[in-house]
Amino acid sequence: MSISGFEPNVLWKQFEKILSIPHCSGNEKQLGEYLLSYAKSRNLEAERDDTGNVVIRVPATPGHEGAPVVVLQGHQDMVGEKNSDVNFDFNKDPIQVEVDGDWLTAKGTTLGADNGIGLAAALGLVEAEGVVHGPLEILATVDEEVGLTGAGKLLPGFVKGQTLLNLDSEELGAVYIGCAGGGDTTITLPVSRTDAPAGTKSLIVKVSGLRGGHSGIDIIEQRGNAIKVLTRVLSQVVKSQPCHIAEINGGNKRNAIPREAWGGVMALDTAVDEISGVAANEMEKIKVELGGRESDLSVVLEPADQAYAKVLDEKSQGTLLDLLLGLPHGVEAMSYDIPGLVETSNNLATISTSGKGMVIGTSTRSSIVSALQALRDRISGIARLAGAEVKENEPYPGWKPDLDSNILQVVKKVHADVFGKEPEMKAIHAGLECGIIGEKFPGMDMVSFGPWIEHPHSPEERVNIPSVNSFWQLLVAVLQEMAG
Ligand SMILES: [Zn+2]
Structure with missing residues (x-):
């Protein structure tokens, strides 16, 4: 035609x-x-x-x-x-x-x-x-x-x-x-590992069911972040029972809000029920905070395929959880000039466990160059306080x-x-x-x-x-x- x-x-x-x-x-x-x-x-x-x-x-x-x-x-x-x-x-x-x-x-x-x-x-x-x-x-x-x-x-x-x-x-x-302009930051936290305590068995704590979405367009909705949810659950768990983190993984793209994350831990058989209760309790609290946004959020404990011979030592485990608790995620500021426009935000996008340590990726956006840098500086500062190595890529302008x-x-x-x-x-x-x-x-x-x-x-x-x-x-x- x-x-x-x-x-x-x-x-x-x-x-x-x-x-x-x-x-x-x-x-x-x-x-x-x-x-x-x-x-x-x-x-x-x-x-x-x-x-x-x-x-x-x-x-x-x-x-x-x-x-x-x-x-x-x-x-x-x-x-x-x-x-x-x-x-x-x-x-x-x-x-x-x-x-x-x-x-x-x-x-x-x-x-x-x-x-x-x-x-x-x-x-x-x-x-x-x-x-x-x-x-x-x-x-x-x-x-x-x-x-x-x-x-x-x-x-x-x-x-x-x-x-x-x-x-x-x-x-x-x-x-x-x-x-918006933007820039990515890669944080590598070196960790020390120790033998898994005798009598412990492996468990996977898995967060799923979140909506995810584009880290720029959808960040305004303040959806759940799987890495953040997992961090909060694990932080409560380790307060209540001896529980040793071997690995944490979550998210797969810098420009996507992470929908899934999981942690591999070693814990005593006798502690599993308590751990699962604490995890469920924390999940319910988070669901309430998220309002109706994330009704499919799920946190489950699953048996792992194999036991971990090594886990993070106490200091590394504490530092990792503190770092993940401290790193910002979500809307940082709304625009003064344009109602409803997100001015500055960060996506705590990925985490993976490697031989060297824990590798965390974030993606920061802002329509104001200086505000972009200020938030990236804050992320770097938090990471350095934890003793992590920080790499910032070259930002693209807003x-x-x-x-x-x-x-x-x-x-x-x-x-x-x-x-x-x-x-x-x-x-x-x-x-x-x-x-x-x-x-x-x-x-x-x-x-x-x-x-x-x-x-x-x-x-x-x-x-x-x-x-x-x-x-x-x-x-x-x-x-x-x-x-x-
Ligand atoms: Zn086009």
Whole structure:
């Protein structure tokens, strides 16, 4: 079917072209070549850097040459996901689309409306008749979906504009004005081991049934953390009975709230009933604290496959539990500017037991660079007090909401003119390319908006067709306003 008949025609024609070119993350070369050839066919200056990022420079419509340069930014790559019963090769097959009422979707695969529609809008402007704009730079980055690495390798001067419209958000009627930066910390606690006391047998204390979720987006819900629950249970257990920890493991990803954790312990046979009672009691208290959030939380004692010959000595066991009790998890601060936005948080994400000791991973996020560092410093400080070794990775930058931003005022005014109401202002507690671009190009004034896209990154991805026209109207009106 042809989608190029939809409105605005210039945009859908470009999107149809993009659908025909394979462009999953890491495989954007052909799409980059199309961008360059499109620019050439229109006598526009264009450049591709060594990373694959492309810039196309579009002169102002006559009489608006003195207007500020506006950067129109999107990413070239898409996520390639398909249903298992679909025979499709993302490296060579064009995306097949279908229309379902007001929605456009792909047949069993991701559609790539994220961010193909944004890119198509920028390209469509070049051909659109009657659109008034100042000088434009179309910036198409690569590898957004796999860690924002294309934006991370942009070189100074690649774009000259000081105002940027990111066309990669997915909610009509909302304008994004901020995102979180983040950094991971790895804590290694050296431990001393001793022979397991005679007469003890092994047990596994297992925490499961928690909801987990994305460590940025879902942290606001203050769900249970399996490592924290296990730590509290074990802390109560060791107070009541001699119980010797051999290992603790939990969580498997830095960016996921840990859903499961387990500890391997050695205890006297006669103590097992008492231990299980203490564990159940503590679990019930935690459930009450968590309200209705985690009704499936379960803490069970299971026999272990084999006995542990060695356990942590008393001092190491005490230090480990104190460290895990002390490390922060959850929301640290809410935003003052944006109601409902988490400003700073930490995910106590993983713990594993190795020969060297206990290895703990945390992931910290904040929309304010200094607040991010302050929380990471606190985590490091607590870890060092326990005698642990701390490694911090290089943080990626956030984007602090700027309510006085000039482009935000323009978008608000234009949105009210076109749609009769101001847009909702939003920010997310996760990474966006704007965070990185803001650091690469200091002083860049940015906002992000886009059409209505649902279920991106999955074969259910779909874009609302009328919303694309509304998105286009907003974009055109903003450029016209900026052209003066
Ligand atoms: Zn995207």
